[in-house]
Amino acid sequence: MNTTNNFDDNELDEAFRSALDDRRMPVPPAVWANVRATALEKQLIKTRILNNWLRGATALLAACLALALYFLGKQSVSPATDGKSMAATTKQQPANPTGAPTNADSDSPDKPQIRAGLPLGMTVDRGQLTAIEKRAVQPAQEAASPTLTGRPDSKLAETLPAQADEAAESSNDSERTAEPALAPTKNRAEDEMPEGSEMLPTAPESENNLIINSQSELMHQPDGSNATYQPVLMPQTPAGAYPMAPIRSLNEPQTGAGQLQRTAVQPYSWSVFRMFDYLAPLLPKPATKRVHKKNKAGN
């Protein structure tokens, strides 16, 4: 048991234990400062790690939110896409049965290009205007006998049918006399109607029933010297129906001839046309009726 002659092991252990246990030593302040600094550093590292995790979670949530918004937006856009597809399918419909020139017809090289000689927004003199108007209106006159009128002193009147002058004179008492062209659209079917009978408003046969309307074609300048030619395609309406709003001006930029216009017309023809048809008996009759009656009286 004893390893040496002088010591018992237990005495040695007890001597060290009693000498060193429960004793205190002064601690230098630098140790405490280092402890605090190290503890703060470790806490900062933990906070940074937690911050990184939170950033990752936030980024993940943001990505999920963006994805959800993307799909929601995609679902809300899908009805418009359906409208486009409907327009694309109806574009394959047969040509205009009335033979009136449309924007779609202007695609073919055989047909005269109404807009070919008139750059967008171009201002021309009266003399040049006559030639441009002749060139632009001629196909429409041949096809659907539209009324294209201008101011009484305009040379444009020479190219118009006689009923256009009558229409211009008859509309002097109306509110639109100051406007250059107020002659309403006259349908070929209306001419063929027997006297005394009134054409009831009916649904349009097709959205292709477009004729040239001169209502807003001549935009006279304030000085009266120049005029801007803005031919407008109007949907062909039956007599007595409320005049339709112009679908699209030809002076508007066109990328594909007639394509954009037809895409825009298609939902319009399905919804607004029918609405006007149903509301037509309730609305006040436009000047077209008076012109028609005057024409009949003149006849």
Next chain:
Amino acid sequence: MFPDNDKQLAMSCAEGDSAAFDRLYHRYAPKMLVVCSRYARDRDEAHDLLQEGFIRVFEQIHTFKGAGSLEGWIRRVIVSVALANYQRHHAERSQTKSLSAEFTDDDQPFRAEEITAQIAFDDMLRMIQQLTPAYRMVFNLYVFEGMKHHEIAEQLGISEGTSKSNLAQARRILQERITKVMFDLS
């Protein structure tokens, strides 16, 4: 007002109260520095052990359930840090170092009271610090921590026989030095 109860103090530290941790440090650091000095080679290493030990205390204070004394818990944390430090730096060395000390036969045995009365605290601490790391670790764990040889062997990753041998060699070295000091003093 700082809590005097160890459990409340530990709870305050776990809640992140820096003032409570300051109080805990200043209450137990002087005692723990002695513990660290026993396991360390010198004073600087003791300070490093104390710093690392109290950082570990700060990190693990929430695990203190109040079953035992807070001082004992802190001491165990400090000892575990010292063990980790030993395994990091000294485990590969001096485990089989032979004892070169020569013992002298003396007819007059020394008692513990005589030793502590004649040898200063710092000298006794220095004697322990001058042991080789393996001897110092086994001596500290067996004498001061009350561990058995199989526990020491498990903690240090050595065999139980090596633990017993290292303890015997540490005792012999300490006896030699104490004897020398006692004879020098007498």
